Each structure stands twice: as C-alpha cells, then as structure tokens.
Amino acid sequence: MTDVDVAVESDLEENLTEADLEKAEKVFAKKVEIIGGPPPGPATLEAKDACAWFGDRLVLEGVDLVMPKGQVTALIGPSGCGKSTFLRLLNRMHELIPGAALDGEILLDGDDIYATGTRAQQVRMRIGMVFQKPNPFPAMTIRENVLAALKLARLKCSDKDTLVEQSLIRAGLWKEVRDRLDSPGGALSGGQQQRLCIARSLAVHPNVLLMDEPCSALDPTSTRRVEETIDELRGEVTVVIVTHNMQQAQRVSDLCAFFLAAENQPGVVVEQGPTDVMFSTPTDSRTLDYVQGRFG
Amino acid sequence: MSWCGVGCASPVSPVHYEHLWKLAFLRRFPPPPTELMTDVPGTLVEDRPVAGDPVGPRERTRRVITEVPSRADRRFNQVTMGAGISVLVLLTLVGTFLLIQSSDALGETGVWTFLTRTEWRTDVSPARIGVLGLLAGTILVALVAIAIAIPLSVFSALAITEYSTAKRRKWLIGVVDLLAAVPSLLFGLWGFLYLSGKIVPISLWLTQNLGWIPLFKTSEDASLTGSIFIAGIVVALMVLPIITSVVREVFSQTPPGEKEAALALGGTRWGMIKTVVLPFGKGGIIGGSMLGLGRALGETIAVALLLPQVPQKIGDSIHILQNGGATVSGFIANRAGADAFTTSGLLAAGLVLFIITLGTNMIASVVVSKSRSGAGVDI
Ligand SMILES: Nc1ncnc2c1ncn2[C@@H]1O[C@H](COP(=O)(O)OP(=O)(O)O)[C@@H](O)[C@H]1O
Ligand SMILES: [Mg+2]
Secondary structure (H helix, E strand, O other): OOHHHHHHHHHHHHHOOHHHHHHHHHHHHOOOOEEOOOOOOOOOEEEEEEEEEEOOEEEEEEEEEEEOOOOEEEEEOOOOOOHHHHHHHHOOOHHHOOOEEEEEEEEEOOEEOOOOOOOHHHHHHHEEEEOOOOOOOOOOEHHHHHOHHHHHOOOEEOOHHHHHHHHHHHOOOHHHHOOOOOOEHHHOOHHHHHHHHHHHHHOOOOOEEEEEOOOOOOOHHHHHHHHHHHHHHOOOOEEEEEOOOHHHHHHHOOEEEEEEOOOOOOEEEEEEEEHHHHHHOOOOHHHHHHHOOOOO | OOOOHHHHOOOOOHHHHHOHHHHHHHOOOOOOHHHHHHOOOOOOHHHOOOOOOOOOOOOOOOOOOOOOOOHHHHHHHHHHHHHHHHHHHHHHHHHHHHHHHHHHHHHHHOHHHHHHOOOEEOOOOOOEEOOHHHHHHHHHHHHHHHHHHHHHHHHHHHHHHOOOOHHHHHHHHHHHHHHHHOOHHHHHHHHHHHHHHHHHHHHHHHHHHHOOOHHHOOOOOOOOOOEHHHHHHHHHHHHHHHHHHHHHHHHOOOOHHHHHHHHHOOOOHHHHHHHHHHHHHHHHHHHHHHHHHHHHHHOOHHHHHHOOOEOOOHHHHOOOOOEOEOOHHHHHHHHOOOOHHHHHHHHHHHHHHHHHHHHHHHHHHHHHHHOOHHHHOOO
16 A cells, blocks of 8 residues: 555545445435436446458457456457457447448347447447546536436436436545536546546446546546546446556456457457456466566 | 654554445545645655745746747748738728728718718718618628528538538538639629529518518518518528638537547437537637628628619618618619719728628637637638
C-alpha cells in the first residue's frame, strides 16, 4: 500500500460517519424503475467465431470468448491487434464505420445481437460503453448528462433524482458533484468526466458495460476510483475492459483474454483463462512474454 | 488530526482490516483530490509556509520575454497586415464616398426625416424622399428569405454530413456549390417568368386559410404576383448555398466522441443529432443565417425584377402575399441614372443599407466565433 492509499483511507475514516453510510444505504434501498429499460441483472456475453473487416482488410479473426455474467473480463494485447474492434462488435458500434463488416455471432444471454429484427439501439441500451477519451456532453448539466440515455432511448423513469444520485454514487462521483449537479458536465476534470461517463452508462441499468481503456487518459487517483467502481460493479453488471496496464488487468479482472496480431495478419485470441493463471502460468510463451512486459 | 505525516507513518491498524467491507463502501465517497496533491506526505503541516503568510517582502523583477521574429516571419507579417489594412481602407473609402455623395440629399431632407419618411417623390417641389418604405420591404424580403432558407439549409447540411456515404456527400456538396454559381440574374428571371406563377396558388391557399394572421392577410381582389413573399422565396434560393456551407462546415466539426457517446447510449441517429450535432452547431446556424441575411438584404436583380418597387407604408408591406413593395437595392437599380438630386438620395439609401449589412455581418462573425463550434470556422 502506498502512502497515498493510506492517506485516502485514514481521511475517509475521519470524514465519513455512520450517518453517511446510512444515508447511502437509504438511497440504494429506493427502487428506481426504468420503464422500457433492459431486463434486470447481469448477462452473459459470448462471441462465437467473431471476425471483423474494415473495407477489404480482415482485422479480427475467429474470436471465441465467453464473458460470464457478473464477472470482469479483461482484454489485453499490444496496440492494433483488434481489441477495440472486438469491443465495438459487442455492442454494434462497429457497423457505424463506413465499410465495416463482420462475421460470426455475438450472443447476449443466448440471443444473437445481430439477428435480423434486433435493433442496434436496443442492443446498445443493454450493453453500455465507456470510451478511452472522456466524452460527456459538455453543454448539458451533470444531471442531464446522467439522464441523457433516458432521453436518447426514450425511456421513462419513476424517480429521476434518486437515479441520478445512485448512478453518481456507483461511479464514485457523487460526493464531488452533489452541490453542483446543475453546472455543465464539461467543467469537470478529466477524471471526473470519465466517472460521469460511467455514471451516464450505468443510469439505464445495463446488463453489460464495455470499457475501452477507460483509465488511459486519467491521473492515478481517478484511475483508482474507476477501478474501485469496477470492483463494486462485480456481480451487478458484466464488465468487459480493454487495458494496456497489466497491473490493472490483474487488479480488476476475473478472466483475461490475450489478443495478438502478427504483422499483416488479423488479430486473434492467443490465450484466455482465469486472470491469475494467465499472469502466472500461461500455456503460450507469447502470453508470458507479454504479461511480463517483454514486448508490446 | 491531519491524515498526513507522522501520525500515519505506521501501516494501517488492524481496526481498518476489520472494517474493510465498510471501507469499500465508504470509498464511494472519496475526498476531493486537491488535498492529496497539495500536501506532501512526510512533511509536517506546521513546517510549510501557509499561503498568505508574511514570509517577508522580496523584490521581484518582472521580465517580459518578447519573441524576436525571423526575417521570413516579419515579411509574412507585413504582407498579411498589408492585405488586412487594404480591406479596411477599401471599406472606409466606400463608406466615405457614400457619405459625401449622399450629403446633398441628406442635408436638404434632414437625416431624421429621411430615415422616417416612407414616400419617395421627386416630382414635387421640394422633393419628398425617405428610406423607411424601402427599408421595410428590404427587411421583410430578407426575413422571408432566411425563414425559408434556414430549415432547408440545416436539413441539407444534415443530409450531407450525417446521412450520406462519402460518395454521395461529395456529390451533394457539388450540387449545393453549383447553386451558388448560378448568376442571380438567372434566378431573378426564372423567378419572374416561371416560379411566380407557381407560387400564386400557394399564396392563395395561405391567405384563405391563414388570412387572420396579419402577415398573410390580403386586400380583396389584390394581385398575388409581384409579392414580397415570392421575392423572398427567390432570394432564399440564392442564400441557401452560403448558409448551407457554413452550417455544413460547423456540423462536420462536431466532436466524434460525443456522437459516438449518444449512439452508444441507445440513441437513434436523429436522437444523436438532436442531443449533440444541433446544440454544437447552434452558433454556426445563427451565424450562417445572419451571413445569409446580410446577403439577402443586399440582393438586387431578383427583387428589382419581381417587385413593383413602389415604397409602401410598413403596414402595407406587412401583407407579404400581395403585389407591392420595394427594397433599397432593387429601387436603386430601377432608378439609377436619374437627376443629381435623386442619385444623391439613392446613395443615401445605399449608405443606410451599407451600415445595416455591415452590422449584420459583424454580429454574424462575432456569434460564430464566440460559439463553441465556430471557434475554428471562418465565414
Ligand atoms: N476506422 C477504421 N478504419 C480502418 N481500419 C481501422 C479502423 N479502426 C481500426 N482499424 C484497424 O484495425 C486494427 C485493429 O485496431 P483496434 O481494434 O483499434 O486495435 P486496438 O484497440 O487493439 O489497439 C488496426 O490495424 C487498425 O489500423
Ligand atoms: Mg484500442
């Protein structure tokens, strides 16, 4: 534990009382219903022989990967091996790029999200996404940002104030912003903006949350907060996170998949398994080299 | 007790471990990060000078570093400054010319009378001339034009930036630019000879169904050709390309991250446009429209052909569906080459138009550059 860790915790001990805790518990005891929102609870996401093209170029080939419900799956691998592309296949963001194509199946609790008749908007509502660069809506207030998905997906909610508070608490941002919910979302620091984006994604109660290098633009303190949030989401939401930070992958994930692309070859999953095994005794020598920082 | 320093030098006490579950929850209420950054662990608070503490006066020398430009930079600077200044000089020259030339008419009529009088009669003595009737027509034509052109431009810009493949985008941009290349005389002739007849039924429908709105009221057996409404439509077509190109430019600068965020939250394309593109492009839409307004105010040939160019009272001009009306530029075009006094009066009217257009354009560029989207756009 570093000095800063100690510092934060003893500070928490001092400033936060039983009353604070009770208040938070009361907030979470309130049930917020989102009409037309995703079904409750986490969902299993499974890729079967997933392939992706940009134009004529195959960038991802034959990915078979199960992301079990309520667990955190980390996608690791060097730059350009198709991790982001794979992530974007999982919530149908890939198809937004002109010339993009795909093959294979992505099953959300057994249903193919690319089945005919399934609308992309419906899928994206159930599978939230946090991007590498924080992208709150800068002209909207913090509250409006959190509630943006309701407006965009035309959902109704029984208790907006509680939803805002719950989402911000879950994203570890409530205490910093509770006094200025009506100030613009663009006026926050980078780390706060990213947590606002997480709160925004969590507000519709998605079944899965995808995160594409969510901490790569953040300071260490914010990074830690985001990791804590991921930790607390375990069991509530299925999390799939792309990270270049090996320590982070070890800290937050239950499962790990190692992506690799040889030169001018599409990216493939070289190895996958429980995180501790992947980091201690992987079967593929390339995995060992990568997790020990010998290339990539 | 503060968190830092000696008090916490030992590792976390066992009590903390017992309460780890609670700690995990408590961490949801993290302290503001600023404190963490300012205090260096290991130093006692007392040791550090507190902000505002009188440490003792210390003389500071302010050094202002000025960049010494290279030769090439200096030359470039001179050229660009020269170009900029020459534009200003030209503008001043035009203004001065107008002022001097119009001084005869303005002196004789009086500035205030000139600005507030509707009629324009040079057949009586002394001549009774005023610019108000012309201004009313000018502004109404311009307003009709941009009221029609704004929605059309915004939707064309959206069609180009948001709903097109790369190939169709190029094609559409080309078509809009082509529209800008059509000489306004041709627009005027086409409006006069062809469009006018096609608009009359629309005017008729409007006045029959919405006639209770003063704007759409017409007097009985009034002719519906040669109306401000028709002139406005033709001018709308002329300003459409410039508004579209400004708006398109601004829309295309919408941060892609925000667009992706809206789509990733389950938004439709239209929902994304409403939450991200339109709010971002608001400044561009306003600025582009004002720029179009400036253009519409000065439009000459089409209105000279389409309107009877008889100055009307504001109250009469407001009935935009019926024959009648005059605009400053159209009127000048119609009367050019008359006697010296009339010419001076026309130039005075021109001066008024010059000032109004200049003002509109200036407001437009301020609006665009002040808005978030317009920071990098030149109009
Ligand atoms: N929009 C795009 N158009 C064309 N090629 C792309 C696009 N995005 C990514 N690629 C290519 O696809 C490959 C995989 O990229 P990406 O999934 O972003 O990798 P990673 O996230 O693992 O760094 C790279 O070779 C990249 O050049
Ligand atoms: Mg990536």
